[in-house]
Amino acid sequence: MRDRFSRLTMLSASLVLALSISATHLRAESMPSGPTNQACGSPAAIDDGWEIAPPDSVGMDGAQLCTIATRLAQRSTTVHSVVVVRHGKLVFEQYFPGYDQPWGQPDGQSEFTATTKHDMRSASKSVASLLVGIAIDRKLIAGTDEPVLKFFPDYAAVKQPGWDAITLRHLLTMSSGLKWDEARAWTDPKNDEPHLGFEPDPLGYVLSRPVAAPPDVLWTYNGGGTDLLGNIIERASKTSLEAFAREALFQPLGITDVEWKTYPRNGKIAAAAGLRLRPRDAAKIGQLVLNRGQWNGRQIVSADWIAQSVSPRFQAIGLFGSTLFYGYQWWMGRSLAGDREIRWVGAFGWGGQRIFVVPELDLVMMTTAAQYGQPNEGVAAIDILSNIVIPSVRDAH
CATH class of the missing domain: 3.40.710 (Beta-lactamase)
Incomplete structure (x- = not known):
């Protein structure tokens, strides 16, 4: 967190x-x-x-x-x-x-x-969840039981055993079973969270993580899963996460002064943590x-x-x-x-x-x-x- x-x-x-x-x-x-x-x-x-x-x-x-x-x-x-x-x-x-x-x-x-x-x-994560719901309401995404890998055919080469069973619902509930640890010191190389900002391709980093347990068995706090959800919204809506959020959520709420930050080293949208309101x-x-x-x-x-x-x-x-x-x-x-x-x-x-x-x-x-x-x-x-x-x-x- x-x-x-x-x-x-x-x-x-x-x-x-x-x-x-x-x-x-x-x-x-x-x-x-x-x-x-x-x-x-x-x-x-x-x-x-x-x-x-x-x-x-x-x-x-x-x-x-x-x-x-x-x-x-x-x-x-x-x-x-x-x-x-x-x-x-x-x-x-x-x-x-x-x-x-x-x-x-x-x-x-x-x-x-x-x-x-x-x-x-990380309150950004809750807003990202609302955006997933809006995308499903608009039938841009069929539902929470959609396999995650369906949205990432370009990452087939990094797929680890067990990923085929992971759905959007597992990312939403942080029950995907991925091997992921955000509880370590920030300087510890085994802390997965800093990789979201430092890796040239943070999505590839998350999608290449091994599966430590079957879905729905192990709850583990995981910002990488939220970043995947943000990119799934982008792929389904064919627009940036921030643009989708402005049109679908913020404008109807009368929210005009808003930022959704990107990671400084790779320029990727920080769906899990970057919102400023x-x-x-x-x-x-x-x-x-x-x-x-x-x-x-x-x-x-x-x-x-x-x-x-x-x-x-x-x-x-x-x-x-x-x-x-x-x-x-x-x-x-x-x-x-x-x-x-x-x-x-x-x-x-x-x-x-x-x-x-x-x-x-x-x-x-x-x-x-x-x-x-x-x-x-x-x-x-x-x-x-x-x-x-x-x-x-x-x-x-």
């Missing part, structure tokens, strides 16, 4: 991070937290398609949401944005300056606002899933695909203490809020990028952050969701 192609030395990063944490702490201490304070979470009025509403109008406690900055300061963590949506309305957003490692740009201190794009990192636009992705594929009454991706995508299919063994389930490039988990157990669906990206969809509360929350390589990355996001945002809901509808 550590899609880290823009990383500099950890020593310099640590020094800058320490400075940013201190600045965040000071800023949070001086920030008023009253519910009527316009600086505290009141969404900016920009023409991006969101209806804006105060928290109390959608059954949420604005004063409790205004404790988010203090909570982050207590955790001494670098979070860049928090966006909250309820009943389809944008009710809270807060942005924090701090250290960042943006893809293809120098590391350093950055300011973040409602109009600043941010790396989504404004946080408010990333929240639209969550709202689309919450609405079963609809946005403003328009069906962008079929409700059936959403249902398939967010159905638990595998225990995510080896990540996050194995407490999560995995669907079609989407995570499933739960929060304990008081005496209530609340289930959610999530898109996760390295460094603390999170999109949470909470169906039973009609709620979406997303965060961006710079917790790259930190032992507890993502903890701040789940803490805010479980201990502030969910408890701030004052009604059950």
Whole structure:
């Protein structure tokens, strides 16, 4: 999950991070937290398609949401944005300056606002899954049971035994059985993820990997499979992944300021990790899933695909203490809020990028952050969701 192609030395990063944490702490201490304070979470009025509403109008406690900055300061963590949506309305957003490692740009201190794009990192995988669903809806791809090798006849020479049984569904659920390891140190040559950016032909690298287990037997986190899915979309649609995404997904959602980065050494689209979005636009992705594929009454991706995508299919063994389930490039988990157990669906990206969809509360929350390589990355996001945002809901509808 550590899609880290823009990383500099950890020593310099640590020094800058320490400075940013201190600045965040000071800023949070001086920030008023009253519910009527316009600086505290009141969404900016920009023409991006969101209806804006105060928290109390959608059954949420604005004063409790205004404790988010203090909570982050207590955790001494670098979070860049928090966006909250309820009943389809944008009710809270807060942005924090701090250290960042943006893809293809120098590391350093950055300011973040409602109009600043941010790396989504591996949350890109969840968006890629939506694009696969749209391609299937449009009959560009017959279905998830299509063999992967059907789309890559030009790679027949590198095929390893067992590949004939691998389908798109196995790539979507990360159950292909490929020999693949992203859990090693970034500098370890046995870490497969860096090869996606460094190999002249990353698709050939993935397609030449040996099969360690039959499909549907072994769940292994695998960004290479997502890159294959991205290229399958390109081959089926006869256009680039970014162009297809803009036409089929982003334009219908009113998302105009978007990038999908390529690997700098080989120029190939980074389907698994390269998406950059404004946080408010990333929240639209969550709202689309919450609405079963609809946005403003328009069906962008079929409700059936959403249902398939967010159905638990595998225990995510080896990540996050194995407490999560995995669907079609989407995570499933739960929060304990008081005496209530609340289930959610999530898109996760390295460094603390999170999109949470909470169906039973009609709620979406997303965060961006710079917790790259930190032992507890993502903890701040789940803490805010479980201990502030969910408890701030004052009604059950």
